[in-house]
Amino acid sequence: MTAVLSSDAGTRNAPAQHFEVRRFDAPVGAEIVGLDISKPINDVDFARIHRAHLDHHVVVFRDQQVTPADHIAFSRRFGALEIHVLHQFQLKGHPEILIVSNIKENGEPIGLGDAGVYWHSDISYKPRPSLGSLLHAQELPSQGGDTLFADQHLAWEALSPDLQKRVLPLKAEHSYLAKYEELRSKNPWRPKLSQAQIDQVAPAIQPVVRTHPETGRKALFVSEHFTTRIVGLPQDESDALLAELFAHSVKPEFVYRHHWAPHDLVFWDNRSLMHLAAGTPDELRRKLYRTTIEGDTPF
Ligand code: SIN
Secondary structure, eight states, X not given: OOOOOOOOHHXXXXXXXXXXXXXXXXXXXXXXXXXXXXXXXXXXXXXXXHHHHHHHSEEEEOOOOOOHHHHHHHHHTTSOBOOOSOGGGEEXXXXXXXXXXXXXXXXXXXXXXXXXXXXXXXXXXXXXXXXXXXXXXEEOOSSOOOEEEEEHHHHHHTSOHHHHHHHTTOEEEEOTTTTHHHHHHHOTTSOXXXXXXXXXXXXXXXXXXXXXXXXXXXXXXXXXXXXXXXXXXXXXXXXXXXXXXXXXXXXXXXXXXXXXXXXXXXXXXXXXXXXXXXXXXXXXOOEEEEEEXXXXXXX
């Protein structure tokens, strides 16, 4: 199964853009410099971007002074877009964009202020979790606000052979509601979910180890945010195994820390990585726009 990678005839034959893919000096990640995602991207250039995303798992498109409509159109070339269950934080006129922000206007939050406070892979709580997400910097704090990415292929490969054998056949439950009330008690601005919202996020059962549908590489697929239990294990055994996997999966040797620059557009692969928002001092403003691409059923 591959990403949609759609283009129309006009785009397919657009002039080439001259851009470089530069690997980071980190376990994972690369930057793409010289590309303008708001201009037509021909199929050859698009194939290079797609390859860079598969190889590096998180790519940072530098200096994208683009509109929400450009962000959405570029994201759509990789697949259909998710509409986040927290409709309260959709960008007006663009429901495909989730506002991630700690800013309050007239006492009301303009976005999801605590997105990513626990390690997670986006939408793992749905039967078809996300392929990838694109987060675009709008307003950045002078300190803090970094995002961390942990490579779950490396995490899988570094497990002992005994632990690999033990976890390979296992399945786990993922739930959007797992930490919702805990987060709400810390952040009372978090909306109370309606029954319709709760119905949209029924728990899903996922493999503990998934296979990337495009590269065939295995990756650990459990997270402290959404994974509640290993199916078929007594709760104490399940808790102990999950605690061991959570601690292992985010070891520094698997992690790239992204320090945001103005107009960065960061595109990560949710099938390969988990991510975490490192936090922003309350008095500093941070605002980003996120699109989330639909993915496949994990196997
Ligand atoms: C997210 O989890 O989508 C947000 C990450 C961030 O704000 O750095």
